[in-house]
Amino acid sequence: MKTHIIFGILILAIIFVGSAIASGPGKSVEYPDGELGKVIFKGDTHGIKQGMKCPDCHPKLFQMKKGSFKMTKEDHSDTTKGCGVCHNGEKAFSQSNEADCVKCHKKTEEAPASQTPTEEKKE
Ligand code: HEC
């Protein structure tokens, strides 16, 4: 009986630790610098449901620290590091395809009058 309680507490503890994970489900990381609009990386779209596990990204591609990852325009075509390892046009949409820029770069406010990419509903 006692061991059951201990197990219950352990499981709860794991769940609570899980909910504090920044890139896990429900969490996201924002990159506000891009001139094309900010990029939001969502844990919800990069998780267990999609077949992705922590070691697929940590620590090889990204540190577990918000803001340590930076990417310049030139880095977009590099498929050996960062987002480009998957966003190479095979595993996921490419970072070099003009039509796909807006899948990551979202203009929220003050969108130019000329062409406003329509927000797609994902999931
Ligand atoms: C598809 C890639 C990917 C997967 C899978 C992933 N992460 Fe992350 N994680 C990131 C990125 C990108 C960042 C932000 C890094 C940066 O901005 O430098 C990040 C950041 C973090 C941070 C730091 C957040 C902060 O506030 O500083 C933690 C902690 C973290 N991840 C834990 C996890 C855990 C635990 C898992 C597994 C449940 C996981 N991540 C799965 C990509 C991923």
Ligand code: HEC
């Ligand atoms: C481990 C592989 C992997 C890595 C690393 C990865 N992605 Fe993705 N990402 C995917 C897959 C798979 C999809 C969904 C497939 C598709 O739509 O082509 C996706 C979809 C997305 C989407 C569309 C869904 C949404 O959340 O709106 C965005 C935006 C995105 N990724 C941003 C990023 C950014 C930014 C990074 C780097 C910080 C990154 N991804 C790193 C695999 C990855």
Ligand code: HEC
């Ligand atoms: C998989 C997601 C993704 C896609 C697709 C993508 N980008 Fe980015 N882009 C990023 C991330 C992440 C950053 C980094 C922002 C930062 O470091 O703050 C970035 C940064 C940039 C920057 C600013 C770089 C700098 O030096 O400050 C430019 C310009 C840019 N992207 C242009 C593009 C163009 C053009 C396309 C389409 C051909 C594109 N991006 C497609 C994720 C993406």
